[in-house]
Amino acid sequence: MGFLRSRRIRWTRAIALGACMTLGAPLLAACGSGSDSGSGGRQVVVADYxxxxxxxxxxxxxxxxxxQTGIKVVTASADMARYIAMAKAGTSQWDTIDADGFAVVDMTDRGLVQKLPDSVPRSDTVTGKYRDYSAGGYTQSFVLAYRKSAFKTAPTSWADVWDTKKFPGKRGWPNYYIGTAEAALLADGVQGSGLYPLDFDRAFAKLDKLKSSLTIYDSYAAVTQGLQAGSVDMALLPNGRAAVLAKDDxxxxxxxxxxxxxxxxxxxIPKGAPNAEGMAKLLTYMQDPKRQAAFAExxxxxxTLKAAYDLIDAKVAAELPGTPEHKALAVTVDTPALAAQTDEYIKRYSAWVAK
Known part of the structure; x- marks a missing residue:
């Protein structure tokens, strides 16, 4: 999943455009737009955010x-619904998409992606059968970023975020569902080990109690700007965005x-990818500890390769998700369980934001 600009936001279109998945290849243009059609051969097309x-x-x-290879990498504006529709039709214009683990689980279980060739190294973090269908991208955490000067003591739990007496002021919140139900359930006393399957009734009842203290923004960039400007004193953010803020302020x-x-x-690699062979070469190139360390920095x-951590600058490594210190404090998402609930999650959260 980054994400991260509007990463995962377009996953919602997979619901709204579900009918497109039944269309034949000539009608796929109705499900998306752009001039990023793959041509195979000496280029690969990567859809990202x-x-x-x-x-x-x-x-x-x-x-x-x-x-190294002479193969050009063309980027396209990612749209998960379009990717799924093209894969189902077997005539994809893209060779891959930057996808969250739960989206990979869904696509793999539906038979929409190809098994990776043996030449592509398997990720240390991708789990189970999905290792054979997905190369590793990156890890991330959703965290609370806050202004130290706004509070007498530092927040140390999601329950603190809901405690508006001890921690007054506005909270920046995304107009997007990732991590929101999890944060609400943790604030309500659910233990991390018992978080999944998500209890949406309980989660949204808890979110209702905080809604008057939330400023809901249209994007993570806007949440970031609100925290920078002091319009809010704390915010739910992907750790990468929070780390950049903390570095600068x-x-x-x-x-x-x-x-x-x-x-x-x-x-x-979707069914019908225009250059599956070239894409496998790129994925092999990306599954390299030194290159993954450069991406993390x-x-x-x-x-997603454990060996990369030893190559990352110590100051950067201290701010990454997945370190032993941060994993000890983490609540780890159950990727297959979340995949099974994603459609309902999106519908419930969208309705909650709108009401």
Whole structure:
């Protein structure tokens, strides 16, 4: 999943555009737009969400890969619904998409992606049968970022976020569901080991109690800007965005306690990919500890190869999800369980934001 600009937001279109998945290839244009059609041969097309992850991919992976192989890497604006529709039709214009682990689980279980060739190294973090269908992308956590000067004591739990007497002021909140039900349930006393399957009735009842103290923003970038400007004093954010803020502003800190840890994102090759062979070469190039370390140093998102941690600058490593220290404080997402609930999660959260 980054994410992260509007990463995962377009996953919602997989619900709204579900009918597109039944269309034949000639009608797929109705499910998406753009002139990023893959042509196979000497290029591969990677659909991603722009922003810091796109910059990291280009610097750590794409530039060197093209220099080494002569295969050009073209990026397209990611749209999960379009990716799924094209894969189902077997005539994809893209060779991969930057996807959360729970999205990979869903696509794999539906038979929409190809098994990776043996030449692609398997990730240390991708689990079970999905290791054979997805190369590792990165790890991330959703955390609380806050202004130290706004509070007498530092928040150390999601229950503190809901405690508006001890921690007054507005909270920045995304117009997007990732991590929100988990945070609410943890605030309500649910233990991390018993978090899944998510109890949506309980979660949204808890969110209702905080809603008057929330400023809901349209994007993570806007949440970030609100915290920067002091419009809110704390905010739910992906750790990469929070780390950049904290690096630039010494008044901003990260609450790592109860960080909501997403143990992997991944890259699949869809059915009907225009250059599956070239994409497998790129995925092989990306499954390299040194290159994953370079990506982590630029983005603050963690590697999916354990050996990469030994190569990361110590100051950066201290701010990454997935370190022993941060994993000890984390609540780890159950990726298959979340995959089974994602559609309902999106519908419930969208309705809650709108009411």
């Amino acid at each position: 722009g922003g810091v992850t796109d910059e990291g991919y280009k610097a750590a992976y794409f530039k060197g890969f093209t220099q 010494p008044d901003i800190a990260i609450m790592w306690e109860q960080n909501i840890f997403y143990p992997w994102s991944g890259f699949t 630029q983005t603050y998102y963690g590697p």
